[in-house]
Amino acid sequence: MSDTRPQGQPDEAMVDLLIKQVTEGLSPAEQRALDVLDTELASAYRRDLERAAAAVTLAGSAGQPPPPSDLAERLAKQAADHFAANAARTLAPEKASVPARTRNSFGAYGGWLAAAACLVLAIFAWERSPPAIAPPAVAPIAVVTPPPAPVVAPEKPLPTPAEERAALLAKSDSLKISLGATKDPAAAGVTGDVVWDPATQRGFLHFTGLAANDPAVHQYQIWIFDAGRDKRYPVDGGVFDVPANAGDVVIPIRAALMVRKPAAFAVTVEKPGGAVVSGREHVVALGAIT
Amino acid sequence: MLQRIASGDPAAVRECIDQYGPLVWSIARRLSRTPSDAEDATQEIFLDIWRSAGRFDASQGSDKVFIAMIARRRLIDRLRKTSAEPPMDPVESLESVAWADPGTSSETSIEADQAARALAELRPEHRQVLELGLLHGLSQSEIAARLSMPLGTVKSFMRRGLIRVREFMNVDAKRVLSEG
Numbered sequence: 115m116s117d118t119r120p121q122g123q124p125d126e127a128m129v130d131l132l133i134k135q136v137t138e139g140l141s142p143a144e145q146r147a148l149d150v151l152d153t154e155l156a157s158a159y160r161r162d163l164e165r166a167a168a169a170v171t172l173a174g175s176a177g178q179p180p181p182p183s184d185l186a187e188r189l190a191k192q193a194a195d196h197f198a199a200n201a202a203r204t205l206a207p208e209k210a211s212v213p214a215r216t217r218n219s220f221g222a223y224g225g226w227l228a229a230a231a232c233l234v235l236a237i238f239a240w241e242r243s244p245p246a247i248a249p250p251a252v253a254p255i256a257v258v259t260p261p262p263a264p265v266v267a268p269e270k271p272l273p274t275p276a277e278e279r280a281a282l283l284a285k286s287d288s289l290k291i292s293l294g295a296t297k298d299p300a301a302a303g304v305t306g307d308v309v310w311d312p313a314t315q316r317g318f319l320h321f322t323g324l325a326a327n328d329p330a331v332h333q334y335q336i337w338i339f340d341a342g343r344d345k346r347y348p349v350d351g352g353v354f355d356v357p358a359n360a361g362d363v364v365i366p367i368r369a370a371l372m373v374r375k376p377a378a379f380a381v382t383v384e385k386p387g388g389a390v391v392s393g394r395e396h397v398v399a400l401g402a403i404t
Numbered sequence: 405m406l407q408r409i410a411s412g413d414p415a416a417v418r419e420c421i422d423q424y425g426p427l428v429w430s431i432a433r434r435l436s437r438t439p440s441d442a443e444d445a446t447q448e449i450f451l452d453i454w455r456s457a458g459r460f461d462a463s464q465g466s467d468k469v470f471i472a473m474i475a476r477r478r479l480i481d482r483l484r485k486t487s488a489e490p491p492m493d494p495v496e497s498l499e500s501v502a503w504a505d506p507g508t509s510s511e512t513s514i515e516a517d518q519a520a521r522a523l524a525e526l527r528p529e530h531r532q533v534l535e536l537g538l539l540h541g542l543s544q545s546e547i548a549a550r551l552s553m554p555l556g557t558v559k560s561f562m563r564r565g566l567i568r569v570r571e572f573m574n575v576d577a578k579r580v581l582s583e584g
Contacts, residue, residue: 126563133563136476138543139484165465166570167538168472169519171431174539175472176516178430185443186425189450193417196454200412342440372444 124151124159132156136163195314275364279318282309291379293321293401300325300383301398308379308401310338310367317367319351319381324398326358327383334381334398335388336367342374349373353388378402406467410458420453427468428475435479435541437486445482449475468513483541515573522572526565533561534569 124132131148134140140148148156180186273281282288288311295304306321319336327333336351350370356363367379382389383396405423408416428449429442436442452474460470523531536542536550544562548555 129563129567130559133559133566134544137480137537137562137566138541139480161464162570162574163566164473164476165469165515166519166566166573168469168476169513169515169573170523170534170538170566170569171472171476172427172468172513172516173519173523174535175427175430178426180426181429181446182443185429185446186421188443188447189421189425190418192447192451193421193454194414196451197412197414197417372447374440374444 124153124156127151128156129159132160132163136160136167191313192315195316275318275366276362278366279309279320279364282311282316282318285311287311287313289376289403291401291403293319293379293381293399295323295399296397298396298398300327300396304399306399308367310373310376310379312373312376315369315373317351317369319354319365319367319379320363321399322362324356324360324363324381326356326360329355329386331386332383333386333388335384335392336365337380337382337392338367338369338373338376339378339380339402340371340373340375341377348378348380348392350388350390351379353384376403406453406457406460406470409454410460417454421450424453424468424471427471431472431475432479434539435476435483437483441482441486445479448482449478452478466513466515469515479541518573519569522569523565525572526568530561530565530568533558534565537562 128148128151131140131144131151134144135148181189283290288309291308291310293304293306293308295301295306301324303323304321305323306319308317308319310317324334333353333355335353337348338351339348352366352368352370354365379401380397381399382392382394383398384392405416405420409420425446428446432442432445432449433439436445453471456470456474460467464470523534526534532551533547536547537544542550544558545555547553547562548558551558
């Protein structure tokens with residue numbers, strides 16, 4: 115093991131923050147304090163502490179039982195889906211779809227019913243406070259999803275998001291949810307739906323009529339309300355943009371967390387990059403599973 | 405194995421689940437609020453492993469430590485998000501820990517053996533604080549409440565204990581290198 119670590123020792127305050135970070139996590143204020151102090155030395159020290167904490171964990175985890183068999187099966191299936199999706203992405207062209215980008219983390223959970231109720235309240239509140247977003251396209255005729263571009267294996271083009279959505283719709287165990295538009299100007303004339311496969315955790319948002327957005331100002335974000343996870347916050351389904359003159363749009367949903375019991379889907383307007391926890395001030399579409 | 409996983413080898417993926425499933429599951433059960441949380445966490449941890457396998461560097465430690473680090477990061481993140489909720493079980497019902505015997509746990513990993521030897525040298529109260537914090541996922545405040553100990557003392561014990569393990573591992577690594 116080559117030792118290229120920086121020389122010296124971090125001070126006690128930094129060590130205490132680093133230890134708290136690797137044992138229980140930091141509050142936002144503590145994280146900001148550490149960010150100010152953070153140096154190459156702190157990073158090296160953090161790695162050492164993480165290794166030490168992991169080693170202690172290993173020392174205290176001998177002789178444990180295997181996971182339940184159904185969980186092991188889910189792990190195997192999830193792995194197969196993950197690597198299949200990776201393989202598809204490797205082969206896919208850069209601009210084969212309008213991507214939805216996910217965030218890594220999410221806030222604490224609360225009752226999804228309460229959250230859905232808040233969402234409905236937000237819809238009414240929003241009617242009096244429309245978001246600053248471009249008006250809907252007057253004559254949306256373009257199809258955002260481009261035709262399949264040349265791929266590595268030209269004799270078998272990769273499916274477009276629209277084709278993948280159609281395949282998912284054909285599955286008997288997939289869920290289809292109609293989306294209702296709010297009265298926000300950005301949502302005027304919006305019609306759409308969501309198809310979601312609980313088994314593979316894959317899904318697609320499909321709509322027409324949603325206003326174009328300026329990604330430097332706002333982006334759209336998908337949210338999944340999970341009755342299985344319950345409580346206050348929905349799962350992030352990724353952010354996306356709508357170009358001008360967009361027509362029929364299909365967006366892959368990329369859930370940041372496992373969705374056990376999907377109960378509702380929503381689309382909000384958020385700051386660029388999306389939100390970890392939505393303020394739900396700007397809801398443009400909402401659909402619940404009945 | 406992790407390098408094979410990074411290249412998408414399905415056999416390595418299956419091998420990883422079989423070999424490390426019990427480890428991840430045991431860590432997840434201890435550091436989760438409910439059994440269903442533990443199942444969700446285990447799935448998220450394995451997804452993290454698939455995504456991170458390409459970054460594994462054998463010169464920095466064993467694959468077991470790499471996986472335990474990934475598991476701990478994910479579980480700490482989840483615990484923080486649910487910190488407002490009370491734990492499912494009262495602290496009195498925490499599972500007892502079977503520490504590896506120093507010198508006999510090499511089949512587990514070199515690092516686990518190093519940690520076990522370092523822990524054996526610690527004062528019992530330092531070891532207890534490490535156990536509650538690292539193996540049961542209690543925060544320093546929760547440990548202080550459980551042990552009726554000032555928070556500053558808990559911080560001090562945690563700091564001394566973890567630094568001692570870190571020093572032991574670094575010294576031991578240098579000894580192994582010099583002997584090798």
